[in-house]
Amino acid sequence: MKFKVNHKAKGQLDIDLAARRLSEEEADVLYYALVDLPGVHNVQVLPRTARLLLRFKAGEKESAELVNYLKELDLADPELKKKIPGVSARATNEEFKTRLGTMVIWHYTKKFFFPAPLRTLFIIKNGLPFIWEGLKDLSKKKFSAEIVHASAIAASILTGDIPTAGSITFLTNVGELLEEWTYKKSVDDLARSLALNVSEVWRVEGDQVVKRPLGDIKVGDRIKVYVGNVIPLDGVVSEGEAMVNQAALTGESVAVHKETGITVFAGTTIDEGELTIEVKEVSGQTRYDNIVKFIEASESMVAVTQSQAEKLVSRLIPYTFGTAALTWLLTGNVTKAAAVLMVDFSCAIEVAMPISVLSAMREAGGHHMTVKGGKFLEAISESDTIVFDKTGTLTRSVPKVEQVIAMEGRDEDEMLALAAELEEHFPHSLANAVVKAGKERGVSYGVPHSKPEYIVAHGIVSIAGGERVIIGSWHFVFEDEHTVIAPEDEEKVRNLKDQYSHLYMAIDGKLAAVIDIDDPLKEETASVIRKLKALGFTNLVMMTGDSERTAKAIAAQAGIDKYYSEVLPEDKAKYVEKEKAAGHKVIMIGDGINDSPALSAADVGIAMKEGADIAREISDITLSGSDLEQLIALKELSNKLMGRMKNTGRLGIAFNGAILVAGILGLVAPGTAALLHNSSTIGLCLRNMTNMIPDEEYYRV
Numbered sequence: 001m002k003f004k005v006n007h008k009a010k011g012q013l014d015i016d017l018a019a020r021r022l023s024e025e026e027a028d029v030l031y032y033a034l035v036d037l038p039g040v041h042n043v044q045v046l047p048r049t050a051r052l053l054l055r056f057k058a059g060e061k062e063s064a065e066l067v068n069y070l071k072e073l074d075l076a077d078p079e080l081k082k083k084i085p086g087v088s089a090r091a092t093n094e095e096f097k098t099r100l101g102t103m104v105i106w107h108y109t110k111k112f113f114f115p116a117p118l119r120t121l122f123i124i125k126n127g128l129p130f131i132w133e134g135l136k137d138l139s140k141k142k143f144s145a146e147i148v149h150a151s152a153i154a155a156s157i158l159t160g161d162i163p164t165a166g167s168i169t170f171l172t173n174v175g176e177l178l179e180e181w182t183y184k185k186s187v188d189d190l191a192r193s194l195a196l197n198v199s200e201v202w203r204v205e206g207d208q209v210v211k212r213p214l215g216d217i218k219v220g221d222r223i224k225v226y227v228g229n230v231i232p233l234d235g236v237v238s239e240g241e242a243m244v245n246q247a248a249l250t251g252e253s254v255a256v257h258k259e260t261g262i263t264v265f266a267g268t269t270i271d272e273g274e275l276t277i278e279v280k281e282v283s284g285q286t287r288y289d290n291i292v293k294f295i296e297a298s299e300s301m302v303a304v305t306q307s308q309a310e311k312l313v314s315r316l317i318p319y320t321f322g323t324a325a326l327t328w329l330l331t332g333n334v335t336k337a338a339a340v341l342m343v344d345f346s347c348a349i350e351v352a353m354p355i356s357v358l359s360a361m362r363e364a365g366g367h368h369m370t371v372k373g374g375k376f377l378e379a380i381s382e383s384d385t386i387v388f389d390k391t392g393t394l395t396r397s398v399p400k401v402e403q404v405i406a407m408e409g410r411d412e413d414e415m416l417a418l419a420a421e422l423e424e425h426f427p428h429s430l431a432n433a434v435v436k437a438g439k440e441r442g443v444s445y446g447v448p449h450s451k452p453e454y455i456v457a458h459g460i461v462s463i464a465g466g467e468r469v470i471i472g473s474w475h476f477v478f479e480d481e482h483t484v485i486a487p488e489d490e491e492k493v494r495n496l497k498d499q500y501s502h503l504y505m506a507i508d509g510k511l512a513a514v515i516d517i518d519d520p521l522k523e524e525t526a527s528v529i530r531k532l533k534a535l536g537f538t539n540l541v542m543m544t545g546d547s548e549r550t551a552k553a554i555a556a557q558a559g560i561d562k563y564y565s566e567v568l569p570e571d572k573a574k575y576v577e578k579e580k581a582a583g584h585k586v587i588m589i590g591d592g593i594n595d596s597p598a599l600s601a602a603d604v605g606i607a608m609k610e611g612a613d614i615a616r617e618i619s620d621i622t623l624s625g626s627d628l629e630q631l632i633a634l635k636e637l638s639n640k641l642m643g644r645m646k647n648t649g650r651l652g653i654a655f656n657g658a659i660l661v662a663g664i665l666g667l668v669a670p671g672t673a674a675l676l677h678n679s680s681t682i683g684l685c686l687r688n689m690t691n692m693i694p695d696e697e698y699y700r701v
Contacts, residue, residue, distance in 0.1 A: 171678030234281035242273030339663030368624030389590035392429035401437035
């Protein structure tokens with residue numbers, strides 16, 4: 001791609017593309033090719049002027065890499081076009097900018113260039129829909145903002161104050177457009193962040209199950225989906241049975257049984273069992289549409305504070321009418337009564353508050369934190385307890401295999417290869433480490449094995465070369481399966497190093513290998529724990545399936561005072577429920593299949609993006625990956641959102657109260673009251689659309 005760098009500053013590039021303008025498709029291809037690149041913080045594509053504005057991780061190396069990437073970019077590349085979602089957030093912005101500009105130009109064209117009689121006809125025509133909506137609500141005995149708007153417009157028209165009626169309809173339409181714009185963009189951004197991040201699937205090819213790119217899958221292909229994984233495409237079950245969690249699409253809290261002949265949907269997750277699915281739909285649009293419908297219908301979008309404020313202002317609406325009637329009765333002045341009717345306390349709450357919630361969710365999404373509802377941000381601001389899983393949460397999300405200790409004279413590479421082939425079906429941070437080690441060593445087991453079965457929080461069972469193979473924790477391998485250790489290998493087991501996590505593999509009831517995995521703390525963990533304590537969290541707990549010695553060492557390094565070792569999934573969930581029953585607001589943070597019950601039970605479940613599919617689907621918030629510093633930003637964002645919502649309510653009521661008093665005293669005319677009221681609402685909306693935390697606060701690490 002040809003371009004010229006207009007301006008270069010620290011962490012910023014202003015680029016002039018070699019074109020007069022970009023088509024909508026070219027602008028989308030460019031935007032979505034760049035927006036998810038590592039280190040890129042913000043992308044703006046200006047199609048009319050063919051300009052590109054970038055904010056990225058500062059540094060000469062990063063700048064050079066970005067420029068080189070742009071040079072190689074081909075906007076006609078079909079693979080890049082696949083990145084464009086069903087609904088483009090960039091295109092949404094352009095659409096609403098055009099609509100807003102058209103609305104403003106048309107309003108002032110009529111005001112300054114149309115003759116008075118024609119202006120009057122247009123104003124009455126534009127006001128009639130408001131009046132009609134108000135009459136419908138009045139007939140249902142429902143006191144709403146629409147009745148106030150209708151009364152104000154009707155009063156202006158009946159008193160001959162046509163310009164005021166025009167101002168009311170125009171400013172109200174602008175306010176509604178701004179609300180729609182922010183809502184639509186927030187929903188689009190949220191839906192995009194919730195969209196599937198599946199790149200490969202297991203395709204059934206004859207007697208084998210082979211990993212293939214998602215783009216290679218066609219309608220009619222059969223794919224295998226294992227426990228804990230997301231179903232990537234719509235289809236019909238051709239083999240197997242499973243309990244499928246559909247909460248991400250339908251809101252159902254209970255997993256649904258699926259068996260042969262039943263339809264399954266992309267984006268749902270297997271809680272138990274496994275399925276072979278005949279693919280019926282390869283388009284991502286269905287998934288996107290379902291997400292949008294779920295978000296729009298979800299009560300979780302509404303924070304409790306917002307709901308309480310809306311109830312308060314709905315009780316104020318009758319008093320607005322009562323004040324207007326009393327003003328008219330006491331003064332006999334219709335103008336003063338009309339001025340009172342221009343004041344609507346509900347606008348600031350019903351319009352500006354939802355925008356603040358959606359904007360906070362959009363802001364979080366812009367920094368790779370997926371928040372599925374405003375009420376979860378509110379819960380974070382009130383929480384005092386955090387329960388951490390250890391592996392992949394407090395420790396690195398990319399642990400490394402340090403050594404393979406083979407038993408009974410077996411070959412280390414063969415044992416690693418077998419473990420990798422079994423673990424590849426069930427992604428988790430430790431499993432990923434085994435698979436990666438196998439690939440790095442280039443090992444292959446070369447013996448056919450049956451489909452592996454995953455036993456939650458225990459391990460994997462399979463048949464390889466006619467022998468029963470199990471791999472998992474000490475509890476599973478030795479206590480549940482009663483595996484024996486050959487006498488000559490007992491010293492090897494006794495001398496295992498405490499600093500490592502251990503995976504044990506047994507073949508036909510005998511210990512065959514131990515895989516030592518280095519799973520050190522993330523660099524920022526101890527610092528984050530200190531900051532969380534400073535932010536008011538009084539109860540920080542670590543829960544892990546690891547041994548007491550390993551758990552104690554990790555908790556001490558992290559600065560966590562309370563920990564529980566060798567716990568099962570149900571133990572984590574029970575602890576969360578116990579803390580909630582004691583009056584605590586609980587956040588649970590994890591990344592594995594075994595964390596799912598606790599994530600679901602907590603007031604706020606937070607999953608790490610690189611963890612198991614089911615953890616991300618069940619969670620209320622997803623963090624982008626390995627960076628725990630995002631917890632600090634999330635807490636600050638939640639606190640600032642609650643402060644902004646409370647201030648919005650106070651400012652809206654105070655400002656409109658002042659207009660109301662001024663109207664009663666005759667200090668403002670109806671037109672002025674309408675202008676002040678609508679201007680205050682729009683001002684609050686614009687304020688609530690802005691980010692609450694400066695970008696550099698998110699990018700400081």
